[in-house]
Amino acid sequence: MSKFAEPMTRLIDELKKLPGIGSKTAQRLAFHILRSSDDDAEALAGAVRDVKANLRLCSVCNNITDVDPCVYCTNPTRNQKLVCVVAITCCTDRFPLCTEWDRNNCESEIF
Numbered sequence: 001m002s003k004f005a006e007p008m009t010r011l012i013d014e015l016k017k018l019p020g021i022g023s024k025t026a027q028r029l030a031f032h033i034l035r036s037s038d039d040d041a042e043a044l045a046g047a048v049r050d051v052k053a054n055l056r057l058c059s060v061c062n063n064i065t066d067v068d069p070c071v072y073c074t075n076p077t078r079n080q081k082l083v084c085v086v087a088i089t090c091c092t093d094r095f096p097l098c099t100e101w102d103r104n105n106c107e108s109e110i111f
């Protein structure tokens, strides 16, 4: 028998599936969600649903996007012959800010 009510146990079990989240952290997050306002809890649930419903891979470059082709592939100033390979997809949002290759700022994320 779990020491928590079934809905709390279910939330903890789902949170434990996230990378880097163990039992204690999952419990802390679950209690945080339980104490949060209905609006904040619904915003979190909605954000999770929205990510799953509206994000896909760009058909041109495989970037995670909500529009296909993605903003990078539809940018008319983009050099279509230049390929930038990143190790972590979440880093691609930094590239529009770069005006030129800056190895000192990017080398930990770029291979």
Ligand SMILES: [Zn+2]
Residues within 6 Å of the ligand: 058, 059, 060, 061, 062, 063, 069, 070, 071, 072, 073
């Ligand atoms: Zn793309």
